[in-house]
Amino acid sequence: MIAGAGLAGASVAVTLREAGYSGPIALLGDEVTPPFGRPPLSKTYLTGAEGLGGWYVRPAEWYDRNGVELRCDAAVSRVDPDARTVILGSGETIRYGRLVLCTGARPRKPQIPGMDLPGVHLLRTVADCDAIKSAARPTSRAVVVGMGFIGSEVAASLRRLGVAVTAVLTGATPLEAVLGGEVGVAMASIHREHGVELIPGDQVVGFEGSASLERAVTKAGLVIECDFAVVGAGIELNLAPMTGTAIALDNGVLVDAHCRTNVDGIYAAGDVANHLHPLFGRVRVEHYNNAEKMGGAVARSILGNEAPYGYVHSFWSDQYEHKLEYVGHATEWHRFVVRGSVEARTFVGFYVRDGVLRAAVGLNRGGDPELDEQSELHACQELIARQTAVPIKALEDESVDLLGLLTTT
Numbered sequence: 410m411i412a413g414a415g416l417a418g419a420s421v422a423v424t425l426r427e428a429g430y431s432g433p434i435a436l437l438g439d440e441v442t443p444p445f446g447r448p449p450l451s452k453t454y455l456t457g458a459e460g461l462g463g464w465y466v467r468p469a470e471w472y473d474r475n476g477v478e479l480r481c482d483a484a485v486s487r488v489d490p491d492a493r494t495v496i497l498g499s500g501e502t503i504r505y506g507r508l509v510l511c512t513g514a515r516p517r518k519p520q521i522p523g524m525d526l527p528g529v530h531l532l533r534t535v536a537d538c539d540a541i542k543s544a545a546r547p548t549s550r551a552v553v554v555g556m557g558f559i560g561s562e563v564a565a566s567l568r569r570l571g572v573a574v575t576a577v578l579t580g581a582t583p584l585e586a587v588l589g590g591e592v593g594v595a596m597a598s599i600h601r602e603h604g605v606e607l608i609p610g611d612q613v614v615g616f617e618g619s620a621s622l623e624r625a626v627t628k629a630g631l632v633i634e635c636d637f638a639v640v641g642a643g644i645e646l647n648l649a650p651m652t653g654t655a656i657a658l659d660n661g662v663l664v665d666a667h668c669r670t671n672v673d674g675i676y677a678a679g680d681v682a683n684h685l686h687p688l689f690g691r692v693r694v695e696h697y698n699n700a701e702k703m704g705g706a707v708a709r710s711i712l713g714n715e716a717p718y719g720y721v722h723s724f725w726s727d728q729y730e731h732k733l734e735y736v737g738h739a740t741e742w743h744r745f746v747v748r749g750s751v752e753a754r755t756f757v758g759f760y761v762r763d764g765v766l767r768a769a770v771g772l773n774r775g776g777d778p779e780l781d782e783q784s785e786l787h788a789c790q791e792l793i794a795r796q797t798a799v800p801i802k803a804l805e806d807e808s809v810d811l812l813g814l815l816t817t818t
């Protein structure tokens with residue numbers, strides 16, 4: 410039984426079937442859409458450039474055809490590990506043999522006065538995106554709150570739709586909390602060049618309007634007239650069904666390197682899972698590739714595969730014509746080393762700690778590490794996995810082949 414029919418949950422079901430498991434599988438969800446990837450909701454689906462069909466984990470009919478009971482009306486309200494049951498919101502109680510928790514997250518709703526006014530939006534679901542889409546007319550004015558990945562991508566998409574965008578961010582530059590100041594400066598210049606008015610070092614402290622949103626007020630005292638706002642203030646994990654049970658929780662559902670919780674027969678994957686990574690220690694990752702691959706890892710773990718889940722994480726972000734790719738996991742680093750040019754917006758940046766490569770980011774460079782094994786970022790994934798010292802000069806030097814470093818370090 411899989412609780413949560415998102416990307417991670419569906420990846421568990423798909424991998425189980427593809428690996429030959431023939432027993433019953435139930436995928437319990439509470440969204441109307443078949444399991445899908447959310448990336449287009451801040452990008453191509455928001456701008457109208459594509460539908461969602463290409464982002465379904467499997468076509469809607471796959472589940473029936475493969476004996477996977479997909480329920481879209483099955484919000485789990487409680488897990489009872491002693492009885493090995495889950496209890497749905499409707500009161501229905503269902504027994505499980507093994508249970509995988511993939512309940513993901515919802516947007517964090519900050520305590521800002523006026524937050525519930527019509528016109529103030531959060532973004533996670535198709536319905537959220539459709540609401541933003543219908544507000545986004547070429548003459549409208551939007552305030553984007555927060556310039557993490559959701560805020561940055563939404564700002565870019567709204568500009569593509571001709572919406573006037575003012576973005577308020579607490580930090581100095583977009584994405585600097587994750588990618589650091591150098592990349593942040595590059596991203597700020599990209600947004601400004603595309604007409605986003607960036608207001609750094611400030612925060613929205615009030616939304617005002619009579620029947621719907623008319624203006625946002627900032628801590629520094631700015632009053633920004635607007636027609637709608639999109640708030641990208643991080644996520645809150647969907648932990649309610651597990652809270653107060655024997656399942657250990659700490660910044661997510663705690664799982665070991667085999668995606669197992671402390672309770673026999675219960676696993677977790679995706680945004681909600683705080684996993685023990687062989688290289689990075691305890692991490693909880695909020696990205697597409699992790700949800701997909703960890704779902705697969707849970708399935709293999711259930712089927713008896715003893716290899717730990719040691720994926721060197723990766724993610725991407727598309728903003729305007731620019732593409733960011735990232736591999737590894739670095740929250741602190743001693744040096745940020747650049748190959749290429751930050752000013753020209755084509756570079757690979759290396760996050761080095763204690764002489765060891767922990768993560769790398771590519772802006773319009775580096776290739777998709779998942780699709781291209783010859784790409785620079787794929788080479789970085791391999792270098793990160795080794796955790797051996799890397800020569801800084803070689804990282805900076807364009808003439809040194811990163812793949813070649815794998816044989817010389």
Ligand SMILES: Cc1cc2nc3c(=O)[nH]c(=O)nc-3n(C[C@H](O)[C@H](O)[C@H](O)COP(=O)(O)OP(=O)(O)OC[C@H]3O[C@@H](n4cnc5c(N)ncnc54)[C@H](O)[C@@H]3O)c2cc1C
Nearest residue numbers: 413415416417447448484485513514679680695696697700
């Ligand atoms: C707008 C947007 C754009 C993104 N773009 C990118 C990107 O470009 N690159 C990238 O790497 N990542 C991106 N992400 C992140 C990525 O989508 C997530 O990491 C991924 O969706 C996590 O998958 P998941 O299955 O763990 O969680 P979710 O996708 O949240 O799925 C969890 C599912 O469980 C359901 N559920 C919750 N509680 C219950 C319950 N009690 N009972 C039953 N069902 C329940 C939820 O409704 C949902 O269907 C983006 C996210 C968003 C929101």
